[in-house]
Amino acid sequence: MPIHEKHLIRPENLLRKDKLEVEGVDVSGDWSTFIQTRVITDYNESLQDEIAALPGGENIHRCWQCGSCTNACTVNAINPDFNPRYWIYLIRIGLESELVRDKDIIWQCVSCNKCTYACPRDVVPEAVVHATAHWLELKGYVPQKPSVIFDDAFSGQVFAKGKIEEGRLMRKFFARTGQKLAQPWLVAMVKGMVARLPVTLMMRLGLAGLIHPRTRGWSGKRDAINEYVAEQNAKHRRALGLNAQPTESRT
Amino acid sequence: MTDKYQKVAYYPGCALEGTGHGYNRSTKEVGKALGLDLVELENWNCCGAMEVKNVDPKLQTFLSARNLKIAEEMGFKTVMAPCNGCYHNLKKAEYDLAHDQSSRETVAKLSAKSGEQPYQAGNVETIHALDWIKDAVGIEELRKRVKNSLNGLKVANYYGCMYVRPRHIFPEKDKGPGSESTSKPHFMDDILAAAGAENVEYPLKTACCGGAHTLSDSDTSTRLVLNLLTTAEDCGADVIATECPTCHSGLEMHQMRAEKVFGKKTRVKILYFTQLLGMALGLSARRVGVHENFSDSRDLLKARGLG
Numbered sequence: 001m002p003i004h005e006k007h008l009i010r011p012e013n014l015l016r017k018d019k020l021e022v023e024g025v026d027v028s029g030d031w032s033t034f035i036q037t038r039v040i041t042d043y044n045e046s047l048q049d050e051i052a053a054l055p056g057g058e059n060i061h062r063c064w065q066c067g068s069c070t071n072a073c074t075v076n077a078i079n080p081d082f083n084p085r086y087w088i089y090l091i092r093i094g095l096e097s098e099l100v101r102d103k104d105i106i107w108q109c110v111s112c113n114k115c116t117y118a119c120p121r122d123v124v125p126e127a128v129v130h131a132t133a134h135w136l137e138l139k140g141y142v143p144q145k146p147s148v149i150f151d152d153a154f155s156g157q158v159f160a161k162g163k164i165e166e167g168r169l170m171r172k173f174f175a176r177t178g179q180k181l182a183q184p185w186l187v188a189m190v191k192g193m194v195a196r197l198p199v200t201l202m203m204r205l206g207l208a209g210l211i212h213p214r215t216r217g218w219s220g221k222r223d224a225i226n227e228y229v230a231e232q233n234a235k236h237r238r239a240l241g242l243n244a245q246p247t248e249s250r251t
Numbered sequence: 252m253t254d255k256y257q258k259v260a261y262y263p264g265c266a267l268e269g270t271g272h273g274y275n276r277s278t279k280e281v282g283k284a285l286g287l288d289l290v291e292l293e294n295w296n297c298c299g300a301m302e303v304k305n306v307d308p309k310l311q312t313f314l315s316a317r318n319l320k321i322a323e324e325m326g327f328k329t330v331m332a333p334c335n336g337c338y339h340n341l342k343k344a345e346y347d348l349a350h351d352q353s354s355r356e357t358v359a360k361l362s363a364k365s366g367e368q369p370y371q372a373g374n375v376e377t378i379h380a381l382d383w384i385k386d387a388v389g390i391e392e393l394r395k396r397v398k399n400s401l402n403g404l405k406v407a408n409y410y411g412c413m414y415v416r417p418r419h420i421f422p423e424k425d426k427g428p429g430s431e432s433t434s435k436p437h438f439m440d441d442i443l444a445a446a447g448a449e450n451v452e453y454p455l456k457t458a459c460c461g462g463a464h465t466l467s468d469s470d471t472s473t474r475l476v477l478n479l480l481t482t483a484e485d486c487g488a489d490v491i492a493t494e495c496p497t498c499h500s501g502l503e504m505h506q507m508r509a510e511k512v513f514g515k516k517t518r519v520k521i522l523y524f525t526q527l528l529g530m531a532l533g534l535s536a537r538r539v540g541v542h543e544n545f546s547d548s549r550d551l552l553k554a555r556g557l558g
Contacts, residue, residue, distance in 0.1 A: 055307050074459040078474055108468055110475070111301055112459035113416035117433070124417075130305055146467035147305075154302035158314065162296035164265040173466055185511035189504060189545050196542045196549075213268060215296040221317075224364035225310060228357075232307055 009035055043094040051091050053239030054134050055232075056127025063088045069115035069125040075108050082108060084115055084125045087132060099132075100141055107133040107145040138240055149176050159225045162215025256378070256387035260327035261289035262318055264337040264496075265297050271334065271496025273540030277525035278333045278380055280539055284532045285388050285396065292321045292330065298340040301463045301497075309357040315344035316358050319377070320370035333380035333525070335495035339413035339420070341377040346420040348372035379414065380525065381438040381494055382431075393445040398533035400447030404555055406527070407453040407488035407519075408439040409479065411498040415457050433457075439494055439524050446531035451486040455479050462497040465504065473513060476505035480517040489551060492524040499523060503545040520548040530558045 013036045020032040044050075051057040063085075070076050070085040082105055090099040106129060115125035136142045144152075153172045157164050174181045215221075234244050267275035282289050295318050297303075299311035319341060322330040332338040347354040349372035362369035378386075384393070415421070415433040424431045431438050436457065440450045460479060461472030479502065483491050493499040502521045509515045522544070529539035536558025541548060552558045 055309070074461075074475065075471070078471065108464070108471060110459050110461050110468075110471070111463045112412040114412075114459070116417040117415075127308070134305075147464055150464075150467040151302040151305040154300065155306045155310075158297045158299065158303060164269075164297050164300070166266070166269040170466065177467075185504070185508040188511055189507045192547060193545055196547065213265070216294050218296070220365035221296075221361075221367075224361050225313075227364070228310070228361060229307065 013038060040095065040097075042097050044096040045094050047094040047096055047099075048092050050240050051128065051131050051135055054131040054138075054236055056124065057131030057135075058127075059121075059123045060088060060091060060128050060131075062121045063092065063123045064121055065089060066120060068118040068120065069123070072114040072118040074110055074112045074114060079105065079108075081105060084109075084129050088123070088125065088128060091132065100136070103136050103141050106136060107142075107147050109133070134236075135240070138236065138242065146177050149173065159229070160218075160222055161212055162218040162221065163213045165212050168212065253386050256287070256329060256331075256383055258288035258290065259378070259383065260322040260325060260330040260375075261291045262295055262298075262322075262330050262332040262337055262341070263291065264295075264332065264334045265300070266334055266336070266496035266500075270500045270545075273543035274333055274496050274499065274523045274525060276538075276540035276543065277523055277529045280534055281384070281525050281529045281532065284529065284534060285384070285393075287383070287387050289331070290325070290327070292318060293325065295321060298332075298337045300336050300340070309347075309354055310361075311340055312344045312347050312354050313358050313361045315340040316348060316370040317362075317367070319344065319375045320368065322375045323370065327375065329376045329378060331378050331380060331383045333494070334497070335379075335411055335413035336497055338377060338379045342420045344370075345372055345375075345377060346422075379438075379494070381414075381442065384442055384528070385438050390441050390445050393442065397446055397531045399531055399557065401443065401527060401531050401557065402447050402555065403449045404447070404527075404557075405451050405487050405489045406443055406448040407451050407483040407486055407491045408436075408443065408456060408524070409453070409483075409491050409493055409498060409502075410436045410439065410456050411462070411493075411495050412457065412459050413495065439492060443492055443524060443527060446528050448492075448527065451483075451488045453483060453486050453488065455482050460498045460501045460505075462495075462501045465497075465501050469505075469508065472501060473505045473508050476502055477509045477513065477515055477517070480506055480509070480519055481515075483519050484517060488519055490520045490522055490527070490548070492522060492527055494524050500545065506546060520551050521546050522548055534558075 015034040015036055017032045019028050048060060052060055065085060067085045070083050073082065073084060075082040081102065087099060109126060109129045111126055113126050119125055137144060150173050153169055153176065157169060171181060237244055263275050279289060296314055298318065299314040303314060304311040332341060359369045415436055418433050421433065424433050444450055458479060459475055461475040465472050491502060499521060506517055526539040526541055530536060536552055541558060
């Protein structure tokens, strides 16, 4: 699949008159198509530094725009607008307004690391894309995306207890994203399983939901992690020129 | 084949205590059947999976390094993790601690605050369940131990992302004949071929199942999984063999979701490679936890005289 590019000439920048005569010559139709001059004045000259200040964005300056990342990308194959090479380009030249046009898809990276595998410059595009999604959220361009809500619910459990219990995690995620837990496909799957499972295993799974699995003596680690997360959040906000207010539940 | 993997530390991870319990059970049973010893890490914690790194990658390093430290303190040189996520994260922690000063500093700081000694890179080797079986027993020996051959069962071997990418955290891979390949992995193929399976040529061995967004971007995951399933069927596979609990439950969940939400039904079965291997070693389907999978493979197994 060729590298798919987003045209900077957008439909809204095309001017076309149905009836146009220039010096007695009729140039209606395709001949009368003009492209509106596009003047860009809103460069954010520190955009690359801002992304580089967030975890994962450190190597963005190494990119030489070969496009291996986009060519390898899992999500690009199903949505050609998902284009990490292009986003890195926009960030490096500081075109914030162009970048923000894709704010609702950048979070969709599936972390398959095909880009990182392909990258000849060790940019770690997977991490840069996550840093960019994080940046969009810190800057207030987007509300928390479902994947971030999931990351937070998951990480919150790990930080608090040392371990994950999947049933509780799913309930919490569905509640926080306002979805019903009883999705038809999930119900069908659980029904099929319950019919086959021995009673003892059902009891074990049920118990895991009630008594959260945990790592013993975790409280010291919990406190150290939470302190570190708060420190980092404050640092990231400072780097982006935002006030030191902690972000809403990054953990 | 090597003796050093005869007794190793075992890191099951969170998924193997929940949705991936069939993988946990079958891994232990296969170990027993092959005379290998697994000693579970004492009081382990979550490796950080695919989520903690999105809050802060160095926290993932800290969490994973703590598990490596436990293995070291228990006197082990090797820790085996059957879950791709755990395996990947322990490898990543090892790499980062060996190469990145700021990762070392953060882990040292967090360890000191929580009253523990930090893990030093180089003290413990992390291996996958595939390395463990292939290297501790050897393919030739494995072939001799097979009691109930898979008898030409057509298998598509699916490895997923975290077992091979990114390349730099797996320094032992891509080292020529005998080593694992990151572009076309074959350890699972080798093991199941020894168990009597007929491996189909499956071009999506290392494609992504969308596991990171199984719930948060379900439509994307369903599309990716549906592609894996239909391609496996087109390649003639009866079974997709898995070696990761996230891939496995993702494949099962989205097979059902594709049917219920997209109206696309696929019939290929999904089994852990340890379940297939266990049955070939003469264990019953129940012993290797086939009943704990979400999808029901009993008809196929019965028809093929397995388990």
